[in-house]
Amino acid sequence: MIEKLGLALGAVVVGVLGAVALFWLLNKAVELLPKKWELRLKPYALLLPAMAAITVFLLYPAAETVIASFRRGRRGRLLEFVGFDNYTRLFGDPNFLNTLINNVLWIIVAPAAIVAFGLLVAVLVDKLRPTAEKVAKSIIFLPMAISMVGASTIWNLVYAWKPEGSSQIGLLNQIIVSLGGSPQTWLQIDMLRFNTFLLMVVYIWTQVGYAMVLLSAALKGVPEDTIEAGRIDGASEGRIFWRIILPQAWPTVVTVFITVLIGVMKVFDIVYAMTNGNYNTNVLGNAFYASLFRAGDPGVASAIVVILIIAIIPVLVYQVRQFRLQEANA
Incomplete structure (x- = not known):
């Protein structure tokens, strides 16, 4: 029990510190650019982690799900494309x-x-x-x-x-x-x-x-x-x-x-x-x-x-x- 609590606490600490370090590095990287480009790109740089997470964990799985809906499934595996056959069924x-x-x-x-x-x-x-x-x-x-x-x-x-x-x-x-x-x-x-x-x-x-x-x-x-x-x-x-x-x-x-x-x-x-x-x-x-x-x-x-x-x-x-x-x- 103590070991699990320690792992959970460690995960929280590492996650928070990792997020802080990531945003600090992105901010520093943008500050190396000329002032004009820094002001333009800084909002997008700070949005980058959130957009990457949305893309990887939301948009990509959604696209894969749509594609999978047009394929035949059998025994837990996706096989050939069958068009709208799954919807027809x-x-x-x-x-x-x-x-x-x-x-x-x-x-x-x-x-x-x-x-x-x-x-x-x-x-x-x-x-x-x-x-x-x-x-x-x-x-x-x-x-x-x-x-x-x-x-x-x-x-x-x-x-x-x-x-x-x-x-x-x-x-x-x-x-x-x-x-x-x-x-x-x-x-x-x-x-x-x-x-x-x-x-x-x-x-x-x-x-x-x-x-x-x-x-x-x-x-x-x-x-x-x-x-x-x-x-x-x-x-x-x-x-x-x-x-x-x-x-x-x-x-x-x-x-x-x-x-x-x-x-x-x-x-x-x-x-x-x-x-x-x-x-x-x-x-x-x-x-x-x-x-x-x-x-x-x-x-x-x-x-x-x-x-x-x-x-x-x-x-x-x-x-x-x-x-x-x-x-x-x-």
């Missing part, structure tokens, strides 16, 4: 289309629910006394500290099922049985994709605290004079919230929504840990894992990743535009 597979429908449901429901509950909790908690507010926010934020697999384990105990007549260890089934009902296999009920919504509950539970913290800060940042002006004009508290407070906090609401949306589009661990994609609950992240590590088909797995990237790009573009708009209005 995916979109011709009813199971994959079902997976896309599940992802669309996640995108529609989960981010909106997280922002709505986060906003509701932020408004209610902000009305408490300072000490009670801090305690309430800490408790609500606590699930954020739990890994998705840990949260899935907790909620597996909530949804757990035992045969009728047995002692129920699942909280939900215990409540149903105590009310005279029969225990249900909750995660296997795929009618109207009910089990997919149950999985969303786990994600919402973990993310509401995040939304609450950011939205609470945004609500507190609304100038009091605008609120007082509304009250003087005779506006009700509800009207003040919807017409004065929320519009001024709207940029933060959009930011939280987009951030959560990107996380939802990449969701994997909850589905993998709770249902493994069975019972019509599969999502793109789990489909990628199954294609790459179970089927041993890196070509199809790469095609799934490319589809996910294409779906995320418009969201990222919109987010960048929102940031620029906020900066212009600041």
